[in-house]
Amino acid sequence: MTFKEDDYILITTDERKYLKRITKDFSFNLKDRVIKYEDVVNRRHGEVVKSFCLLKPSIEDIILLGFQRKTQIIYPKDSFYIAYKLDLSKEKRMLEFGVGSGASTAVFSLLAGEVWAYEIREEFFNLSKKNWEKFGLCQNVKLENLDFLQAQIEEEFFDAAFVDVKDPIPSLEKVWKVLKPGASFASLLPTMNQVSALLREMEHIFCSIEVVEILHRHYKVNPERLRPQDTMVAHTGYLVFARKRI
Amino acid sequence: MTFKEDDYILITTDERKYLKRITKDFSFNLKDRVIKYEDVVNRRHGEVVKSFCLLKPSIEDIILLGFQRKTQIIYPKDSFYIAYKLDLSKEKRMLEFGVGSGASTAVFSLLAGEVWAYEIREEFFNLSKKNWEKFGLCQNVKLENLDFLQAQIEEEFFDAAFVDVKDPIPSLEKVWKVLKPGASFASLLPTMNQVSALLREMEHIFCSIEVVEILHRHYKVNPERLRPQDTMVAHTGYLVFARKRI
Amino acid sequence: MTFKEDDYILITTDERKYLKRITKDFSFNLKDRVIKYEDVVNRRHGEVVKSFCLLKPSIEDIILLGFQRKTQIIYPKDSFYIAYKLDLSKEKRMLEFGVGSGASTAVFSLLAGEVWAYEIREEFFNLSKKNWEKFGLCQNVKLENLDFLQAQIEEEFFDAAFVDVKDPIPSLEKVWKVLKPGASFASLLPTMNQVSALLREMEHIFCSIEVVEILHRHYKVNPERLRPQDTMVAHTGYLVFARKRI
Amino acid sequence: MTFKEDDYILITTDERKYLKRITKDFSFNLKDRVIKYEDVVNRRHGEVVKSFCLLKPSIEDIILLGFQRKTQIIYPKDSFYIAYKLDLSKEKRMLEFGVGSGASTAVFSLLAGEVWAYEIREEFFNLSKKNWEKFGLCQNVKLENLDFLQAQIEEEFFDAAFVDVKDPIPSLEKVWKVLKPGASFASLLPTMNQVSALLREMEHIFCSIEVVEILHRHYKVNPERLRPQDTMVAHTGYLVFARKRI
Numbered sequence: 001m002t003f004k005e006d007d008y009i010l011i012t013t014d015e016r017k018y019l020k021r022i023t024k025d026f027s028f029n030l031k032d033r034v035i036k037y038e039d040v041v042n043r044r045h046g047e048v049v050k051s052f053c054l055l056k057p058s059i060e061d062i063i064l065l066g067f068q069r070k071t072q073i074i075y076p077k078d079s080f081y082i083a084y085k086l087d088l089s090k091e092k093r094m095l096e097f098g099v100g101s102g103a104s105t106a107v108f109s110l111l112a113g114e115v116w117a118y119e120i121r122e123e124f125f126n127l128s129k130k131n132w133e134k135f136g137l138c139q140n141v142k143l144e145n146l147d148f149l150q151a152q153i154e155e156e157f158f159d160a161a162f163v164d165v166k167d168p169i170p171s172l173e174k175v176w177k178v179l180k181p182g183a184s185f186a187s188l189l190p191t192m193n194q195v196s197a198l199l200r201e202m203e204h205i206f207c208s209i210e211v212v213e214i215l216h217r218h219y220k221v222n223p224e225r226l227r228p229q230d231t232m233v234a235h236t237g238y239l240v241f242a243r244k245r246i
Numbered sequence: 247m248t249f250k251e252d253d254y255i256l257i258t259t260d261e262r263k264y265l266k267r268i269t270k271d272f273s274f275n276l277k278d279r280v281i282k283y284e285d286v287v288n289r290r291h292g293e294v295v296k297s298f299c300l301l302k303p304s305i306e307d308i309i310l311l312g313f314q315r316k317t318q319i320i321y322p323k324d325s326f327y328i329a330y331k332l333d334l335s336k337e338k339r340m341l342e343f344g345v346g347s348g349a350s351t352a353v354f355s356l357l358a359g360e361v362w363a364y365e366i367r368e369e370f371f372n373l374s375k376k377n378w379e380k381f382g383l384c385q386n387v388k389l390e391n392l393d394f395l396q397a398q399i400e401e402e403f404f405d406a407a408f409v410d411v412k413d414p415i416p417s418l419e420k421v422w423k424v425l426k427p428g429a430s431f432a433s434l435l436p437t438m439n440q441v442s443a444l445l446r447e448m449e450h451i452f453c454s455i456e457v458v459e460i461l462h463r464h465y466k467v468n469p470e471r472l473r474p475q476d477t478m479v480a481h482t483g484y485l486v487f488a489r490k491r492i
Numbered sequence: 493m494t495f496k497e498d499d500y501i502l503i504t505t506d507e508r509k510y511l512k513r514i515t516k517d518f519s520f521n522l523k524d525r526v527i528k529y530e531d532v533v534n535r536r537h538g539e540v541v542k543s544f545c546l547l548k549p550s551i552e553d554i555i556l557l558g559f560q561r562k563t564q565i566i567y568p569k570d571s572f573y574i575a576y577k578l579d580l581s582k583e584k585r586m587l588e589f590g591v592g593s594g595a596s597t598a599v600f601s602l603l604a605g606e607v608w609a610y611e612i613r614e615e616f617f618n619l620s621k622k623n624w625e626k627f628g629l630c631q632n633v634k635l636e637n638l639d640f641l642q643a644q645i646e647e648e649f650f651d652a653a654f655v656d657v658k659d660p661i662p663s664l665e666k667v668w669k670v671l672k673p674g675a676s677f678a679s680l681l682p683t684m685n686q687v688s689a690l691l692r693e694m695e696h697i698f699c700s701i702e703v704v705e706i707l708h709r710h711y712k713v714n715p716e717r718l719r720p721q722d723t724m725v726a727h728t729g730y731l732v733f734a735r736k737r738i
Numbered sequence: 739m740t741f742k743e744d745d746y747i748l749i750t751t752d753e754r755k756y757l758k759r760i761t762k763d764f765s766f767n768l769k770d771r772v773i774k775y776e777d778v779v780n781r782r783h784g785e786v787v788k789s790f791c792l793l794k795p796s797i798e799d800i801i802l803l804g805f806q807r808k809t810q811i812i813y814p815k816d817s818f819y820i821a822y823k824l825d826l827s828k829e830k831r832m833l834e835f836g837v838g839s840g841a842s843t844a845v846f847s848l849l850a851g852e853v854w855a856y857e858i859r860e861e862f863f864n865l866s867k868k869n870w871e872k873f874g875l876c877q878n879v880k881l882e883n884l885d886f887l888q889a890q891i892e893e894e895f896f897d898a899a900f901v902d903v904k905d906p907i908p909s910l911e912k913v914w915k916v917l918k919p920g921a922s923f924a925s926l927l928p929t930m931n932q933v934s935a936l937l938r939e940m941e942h943i944f945c946s947i948e949v950v951e952i953l954h955r956h957y958k959v960n961p962e963r964l965r966p967q968d969t970m971v972a973h974t975g976y977l978v979f980a981r982k983r984i
Contacts, residue, residue, distance in 0.1 A: 045428030046492040053453035058333035084326040087304035182291030192684040199469035207299035211465035219457035223445035232972035438930040480724035537920030545945035550825035572822040579796035674783030691961035699791035703957035711949035715937035
């Protein structure tokens with residue numbers, strides 16, 4: 001429960017969090033307060049040093065602050081909800097394609113038994129690998145730099161699928177085929193037009209279809225002046241869930 | 247992947263879901279459509295019978311439709327988010343008290359290594375036990391019919407705590423003590439007054455405090471007339487998260 | 493400031509409001525509390541009788557509780573916002589078509605100089621007339637039982653238009669023509685598909701186009717237990733606003 | 739319907755709006771597109787010049803873009819809703835105190851017969867005056883640079899009151915006194931603590947109390963990619979409404 005060299009450390013103030021790695025030449029500087037290697041090594045988790053609270057980063061901190069990204073990621077709040085709707089558990093084998101920066105995979109990997117992930121763009125394939133390796137994540141993920149449509153997968157193979165590509169429709173039939181009967185499907189789509197188009201294709205081959213959006217409203221943490229923050233995220237995407245019917 | 251006697255089965259229409267158990271005298275009746283034991287046994291998951299789609303229930307279905315409740319439960323959408331903010335994983339030992347109908351525990355149990363749960367009211371202690379046994383859940387949960395304040399627990403024992411009692415303040419100091427340094431804390435409170443009161447007590451012994459509310463908006467699943475449903479849940483509770491500082 | 497025979501009266505409890513007319517045989521009965529003609533006549537506004545607070549109804553009360561409706565009305569909260577975005581004032585001449593039960597017209601009439609309203613369905617034409625006459629409203633409204641597309645209106649005649657029909661597209665060109673250059677346009681549409689379709693037609697003949705939805709969250713009025721009500725209206729419609737470009 | 743010297747003009751692009759006054763040396767410059775005096779004078783409202791659409795500013799544009807402000811203003815969307823809940827009309831005399839930059843008064847003035855406004859801070863008294871004069875607004879407003887608590891007002895004088903001061907409680911009794919029986923009260927409060935405190939004082943001298951918050955979600959105006967904007971305003975304030983009971 002103490003910080004050691006090479007550990008990741010979360011340095012928190014009342015307003016923000018910073019994720020750093022403890023190296024010999026570690027130095028963190030904020031508004032005239034400086035902390036160095038010798039200020040953090042051997043400190044216990046939760047200790048306060050120069051009014052910074054030092055914490056072990058959570059999976060949320062790692063994804064939001066530690067992952068390098070090249071596009072909009074799927075936020076852990078959304079991917080945890082997706083994991084829940086996909087009914088993930090350690091007995092389940094999951095399909096994901098459109099891996100992006102690997103943020104959602106990192107969440108699914110925690111909950112599923114194994115994840116088979118496909119990413120066609122080499123740049124993102126490499127980025128995900130790098131993000132996961134940096135934090136020792138996703139050891140139960142089999143990632144391929146391959147178009148899902150080219151992948152050789154036997155039918156009725158997966159318990160759950162998450163599709164995060166610009167247009168999920170061309171691959172929908174194959175997704176359906178590789179899902180076990182009754183298995184769970186999820187997709188996240190930014191626009192209503194995409195949702196309409198996808199629903200049209202799903203109606204006759206899926207059942208228990210749901211469309212939902214999630215809004216989070218954060219409050220200012222002042223007990224004498226309790227009120228929401230001034231702005232909030234208004235949209236990350238529409239979530240579509242369904243079960244394979246046969 | 248076929249339904250057998252004694253299985254739980256989820257019977258879905260476009261509008262609703264029904265959770266039933268398949269017994270010899272099983273009979274489900276909706277608007278002139280009747281399905282019986284012989285209509286479902288040996289059917290594959292995902293099959294459609296008399297326009298009902300037959301599915302294996304997910305953990306969400308089990309909690310929402312299968313659990314008996316005597317009060318407002320914590321919805322899986324909230325408890326999955328709590329689990330995420332508590333950074334649960336199989337290496338973590340979690341504390342929960344104020345177990346109620348056992349709905350949130352059933353979610354935490356999926357994600358945590360073990361859950362130590364305390365419920366002072368015998369009626370709810372029995373109800374939770376019954377709900378879990380009925381569906382074979384929560385085998386890594388140690389539930390006691392005991393006031394948490396009376397429990398003998400060594401200090402710095404838990405990686406995470408979730409408190410769901412009317413007034414978390416009298417037990418806050420003990421919660422703090424039994425948490426490991428830097429460990430995660432969560433509570434769900436229905437009113438702003440409770441949030442204010444709790445924040446006042448937390449300010450100096452916790453860090454990284456957050457208050458958030460989650461809103462879900464469900465859409466009508468009609469691709470040609472896409473629009474939100476007419477009404478939505480406006481409030482389940484304010485979620486408070488923090489990390490133990492020392 | 494006292495209630496007289498034939499006045500409308502708003503009878504309020506902590507939970508609900510009732511709109512009634514004071515007639516000789518007036519009698520209002522709720523949970524064993526009865527108030528009659530002699531309990532209310534000559535009472536001052538704001539007086540409390542048998543724990544009912546007696547009030548003069550506002551325009552909101554009249555529309556929500558006094559108007560007879562045959563379909564979903566446009567709520568005053570939406571029509572007031574529309575009036576604001578249409579920049580209504582006593583110097584402005586407004587067009588409305590698709591009058592329905594006359595609820596939105598009653599609001600626009602308060603703010604605009606005059607309203608020219610068209611309702612093709614005789615049933616709704618009569619209903620609106622009746623609702624307005626009952627409460628002495630809309631004396632600056634010229635209502636015709638006519639399809640707007642058949643109406644003889646000179647070009648560049650209106651300062652503002654509100655269109656509330658199932659499909660505004662067939663009449664869009666004519667609406668554009670009868671609006672003055674730079675004049676304001678508004679429509680309320682229940683589905684995203686309708687919004688998409690309308691925007692496609694508007695892009696080149698309108699400018700300053702906006703699409704917005706309004707959510708209201710009501711709180712339980714208990715100072716010691718302040719919290720939102722359990723449910724809320726999730727959707728009344730998408731509001732589209734624009735200005736005529738030439 | 740043409741722009742003349744000294745007119746205010748609203749210059750709009752797809753993304754933004756700019757409010758300017760047309761002077762001899764007028765020049766507006768955006769991304770290499772320049773428009774000058776001779777480009778706008780004698781143009782009709784709604785004309786497009788160098789792909790800018792030229793419009794007469796609405797009351798919304800004037801308040802949001804033309805008013806100088808020194809603090810957070812009350813947005814017209816909120817003040818229009820307040821006007822609606824206060825049941826303003828040309829027969830009504832209204833009280834407002836805590837005038838700030840005069841933004842809400844400019845809206846109430848449109849709807850009420852007369853507004854008696856009190857602003858204790860000389861700086862804001864002058865600012866409001868200046869904002870109104872610049873655009874010829876608020877001619878039915880009687881503004882005094884005075885603490886409302888010091889104002890000599892007879893009892894039962896106002897039909898409606900809007901209170902926008904940090905702490906409305908010290909003046910609540912006087913507000914109550916100067917309202918007519920059954921008259922309407924409104925206040926806007928940023929924090930839940932203030933709402934709780936105010937409700938405690940109001941319970942026995944007001945009836946028909948409501949607390950509500952309004953959320954607006956704006957969409958990107960692209961018919962082929964319809965979706966909400968990324969962020970939204972999460973909070974402007976809690977609105978409290980009530981009627982005076984006697």
